[in-house]
Amino acid sequence: MLNPFATETVTFDTPVAMLIACHDRVRQYAALTETLVTHMAQHGADAAAIAGAQSILRYFDIAAPLHHQDEDDDLFPAMLALAQPELAATIREITAEHDELGALWQQVRAALLAVVAGNDNELTLTLAQEFATRYPAHAAREEDEIYPFASALLTSEQLHVLGRSMAARRGQKV
Secondary structure: OOOOOOOOOOOOOOHHHHHHHHHHHHHHHHHHHHHHHHHHHHHOOOHHHHHHHHHHHHHHHHHHHHHHHHHHHHHHHHHHOOOOHHHHHHHHHHHHHHHHHHHHHHHHHHHHHHHHOOOOOOOOHHHHHHHHHHHHHHHHHHHHHOHHHHHHHOOHHHHHHHHHHHHHHOOOOO
16 A cells, blocks of 8 residues: 655655655546446455555545645745736636535545445446546646746745645654
8 A cells, every 4th residue: 555645756855846746646546536436347345446445535535635735825825925916816726626626525535435335336437537537637737837836936945844834744854
């Protein structure tokens, strides 16, 4: 099982790279929802399906909310204070998507809990595909439209503070 906080090439000393590493896991676990539906069509809610559902639940219940806090509480406010109007509008739009994705996650979460309970009928292909599409698309927008501006707008000290805050949120020290 993957550790949702582990990274092999980045540390909290490089907070934007850490956020991108989190996105890699978002893509992986979001895609796993589709794989899970395909698996259950052949095997039902067997031990492998239950383990897969549990790993998705673990990631999106623990690591994903921390990631959104990193952005919503630290990165985005720091950038908004310095951003040009177009970037500020993009940041506000992306922030609003966090609520939409949170609502989608609650639907997926309920379906995954049903899988863990042995029910293979709740996680539909339509729901899994929406989740596996929307979360990675959101991450790509952040990476393309917001993150590149972080190092231009924020000082190295602000980035260091961001990294420390991210680490503290996870009970780690930098």
